[in-house]
Structures are given as C-alpha cells and as structure tokens.
Amino acid sequence: MSLLATTLRRTGRRFVSSLPALFGVLVFTFLLMRVLPGDPAVFFASGANSGKEEIEMVRKQMGLDKPIPEQLFLYLKDVGSGKLGRSLTTGQPVVADIRQRLPASLELTFTALLIALLSAVPLGILAALRAGSFIDHAVRMFCVVGVCVPTFVSGLLLVYVFYYMFGIAPDPTGRLDVFTSAAPRVTGFLLIDFLIAGDMAGWLAAAKQLVLPALTMALFVLAPIARITRASMLAALGSDFVRTARSIGLPAWRIVVTYALRNAVLPVLTILGIVFSTMLGANVLVEKVFSWPGVASYALDALLASDYAPVQGFVLLMASIFVMVNLTVDILYSISDPRISIE
C-alpha cells in the first residue's frame, strides 16, 4: 500500500480510459478535414488552369482517389507509425515542422501559466484573508473585467503602452529581434538555449520579446485562477482545523500556507486543466498578434491555404496535450490529497 503504486495504477487506468476519446479525436479530425470544400488537388496542381491529368495525378499522389474508409484506415496507420503527412505549403513533413515550432508555443504558454499562477494565487489568498476589504473588492472587480477583455485587444493595447508610449518593450514581432543571433538549438526553448550557451545578452533579448505575449495570455487566465483560489481559501480558512490551529497559537503564515492553502489547492488544480485548454486556444490569437512562430500560427497559415495535413496534425497535437494535461492534473491530485488515491 505505497502511495507511489496507487498513484501509478490510478494514472494507468486514467490513461487507458482517455484512449477512446483520443481515438474519437483522430476520427473526428480526419472527417472534419475531409469535408473541406476546396479541392486540394486543384489547389496544389500548379494553379487553376492546370490540365485534368495533372490534377488526377496529384489526387492519386495524395491518396484522395481512394474511398473514405480506406483513407481513414491509411491515416490511422500513418499516425500510428508517427507520420502526420507532409505540409504542402512548406514541403516539410508535418512532424518536422511541428517539432521545429512547438518549443516556441510551449515556452510562451508555460511562461504565461507561471506568471498567471504567481500573481493570481497570492491575489486570491489575499482577497480571502481580507474578505470584504478594499483589496477583496479590487481583486473581484479585476476578475470580472479581466475575463471580458479579449486577448487580442489586451495584447495590442500592451504593445501600444509598452512599445509605442514608453518604448521599453522591443518591436513586438517574433521571438528575437533582428540584431540578436539565435543560440545553438538544444531544446528549442530560447531561454534555456541561451543559458546553455552562456549568452546573457541573448537571454535578455529573448526574455524581452517573451514578456508581452506571455503577459497577454496570463491576463486572460488570471481571473478564473484568482477567483477559485479565493473561494477555496475562504472555505479552508473557515474550517475547524484552521480554528484549532489558530487557537493553539501557530504562527499566521503557517496557518495560511501549511493548513489552509494545502487544503485549498485541490479546486485550483481542477481549474488548471480548463485554464490550460483555454490557453491552447488563446495561443492562436496571441501568436497572431505577436507574429510568434509557434505551432498555432503554423496551423492558421495552413488552414487559410487549405493545407490538410498541418491542421490535422495541430488539432491532434492540441487534443493530445490536453489529454496529457488532464492526466498530470490527476496525478497532482493524488499527490496533493492522498485521500483520493485510497478510494
């Protein structure tokens, strides 16, 4: 009866139970892309006035002449062996393209999540500790307004304030300004690569580019995290064990951090899964605003060029990441509250 074994068993079970959903995602993505109205064979056979034979050839080459069930079967086989097809716009295999661009998106998303957590959780705790005070109302007001501002608007306004008005942010396009040469690629995460290369000037340049997009995304998800932290902290602070801890004279920080926060963290974890999903969607908008070379902007470009494979790959990737995030949340669950894994 070790905690690790229970956690592992639970994780395995949870993973298996998410497989049907993942399979459904595969089929659904396939069908979605196959009902696209434009004929990609015409699109990619060197223009609209290319001959009929040429179009037929491209269609054969892409496997579009086969019946739909067979195409689906072939697609599943390809995905199973790690092939996601070839992007017709970049000419690269989709897997290579995604591997190239995924670190940019992940770096942005994780930085944003970190900023959001580091500001929202303390804000929520503060609001709960001083319930009904000015701070509480200010936080609540901020939350109510925060969810109403679309990411693309807040991003652009941040650009206006920090780039145009104060001039302290760099030109809001891409991951690096034109004067900085990139660090040798090890992980693809620029902040880590520059550290490995020991190039602090480069690290600073990359961090500067990252701040505004990450802040934009963080602002968008601050509200739900702060709100849920406040609510669950209030419940924990009103509980008997906190009253007991107070009555025996434990230091205030210990009551708040060890007793209340540890018990209040579960709902926060739950909402993190949802928050992450929202962020994956918001990635598309933020990457567009800041010309961020991530997977979302890659998929968007492919989408507008009716290029199947990258979009399929992207949607699949997003859904898989989402499933994995939920799995992680589940594991964190049983670590933060051992009572759950006993059941």
Added chain:
Amino acid sequence: MSTATSGTLNHVAWVLRGNPLTAVAAVGVALLCVLAAIGPWIVPYDPIASNVAIALQAPSAAHWAGTDQLGRDVFSRTVVAARLDLMIAASAVSLSFVVGAVIGSICGYVGGRLDRIVGRFVDVLMAFPLFVLAMAMVAALGNRVENIVIATAFINLPFYIRFARAEVNVRRNAGWVESARACGDSHLSVILRFLLPNILPAMAVQISLNLGWAVLNAAGLSFIGLGVQQPTPEWGIMVAEGARFISTGNWWLVACPGFALMVAVLFFNLLGDGLRDILDPRMRT
C-alpha cells in the same frame, strides 16, 4: 397566484438591492439591443464610406473615435457592428440551446445505451481545445458568417447537453412526471411540456453567461481572418485591421471596437450572475 407573483417580485427586488450591478447590466444589455436595432440610422457617418483625405485621424469633435486607414469613422463602424456581433452570438447560443436542450433531455429521460453513446460523443468534443475546434470547423465548412454561427454553436453544444441531461435526470422520477404519465401523456409530451419548462430557469443563466463567451469567440474567429469579410464592420475584424497601425501609435482603431467587445461581454456576464441569484437561489454564492 398573486402571492406567488409578489413573492417573486420581492425576491427580485431583494436581489437587486443586494446587487445593483444586475440592474445596470440589464439596462446595458437592453441598450445594446436597441443600438443593434437602430444603429445604422443614428450614426453620424456612413460606416463603409471611405475618404482617404482624412485617413488615420485621432479622435476629435467631428470623429469621436477617430478615423481608420481609409478615412472611415471608427465610432460609426463600431456602433453599426453591434448588430452583426450580437446576431452571431445570439443565433449561435439559441442554436446550441435548442439542440442541446432537446438532445440532453432525451438522454437524461431515456438513459441507457443512447445516453452512453451521446456521453462518449460529448467526451470527444470536450477533448478538443474549443477555440481550435471552432477554427477548424469554420475552415471545413467554408469561410462564411453562417459557419461562424454553426461552429460557435457546435462548441457550446457539449455544455448544454450535459447540463440538460443532468437536470432532467434528477427530475425524471419526480412525482409530477409520474402523474403526467398516469394522466396519459406520452414520453415526448412529458419531456416537452413538463421537463423542459422546468429546467428553463437554470438554463437561462447558462444562456446569458454563454452569450458573452460567444461574442468573444466570434470576434476571435473574425480576428484571425475567418468568417466576416471586408469591408463589413465587425468588432473582431476592426481590431485585426487596427493591429497593423498599433505600432505607430494609432490606438483608437483597436481601443474603440475592443472597448465595445469588453462592455458587451461584461454586461452579459453580470446579467448572467444576477439571473442566477434571481432564478436559482440554490446556487447563490
């Protein structure tokens, strides 16, 4: 009957006293609707008439929110856009409400295999990041406004199905359902005449909160270039156009439609919170 009505009124008055923002939000939503209805007749300028001579002017007495790169009045465009944005959101939400409520209540009422199959389908939908799914759907169905509506409705569907299913499920063995059956009502009639009206109040809250979300979603889609096309005034596409000029300091192109978006979503959300207090006292927080 009259005591019941006055009781409800008292409750409404009590909630409004406690949370006057709800009244503000209700008035705000009403104003938005009026604006959407009569907008094109009250704006000072033609929203699509360009005049390059006055392009990119900052807000002034003549042009309250400045002019865009083609010299069109940003304020007029923002006001006129209200109709399209609200129409998209309202049709999307009503579509997913109707379809979701019907499917969900049938599943909750019938149960069994149908319930499980629909449940699986909903699980699959929920496994997608929703905005990404909407994006892919608009691309698949064709880059038109109707398809923004369909995509937005579709990604909302799982929530309505789940909600209606759960609400019907807890009521299906209630005494009044049994008596309706005993009186000879068919299953369909029980669902349509008794169960659906019974879960409506709870769903109204969902609808109002959803409207704000649908506005954001539709604007996001047109911001990335899906759905609404030039030169139609729409908040998302206006922000997208203004984005090109933000680095040169033309903030009003983004701020004006952005503010409109924010206010619309804010009103819908506040109204939803208030409605929850009025209609569903169990869920009071």
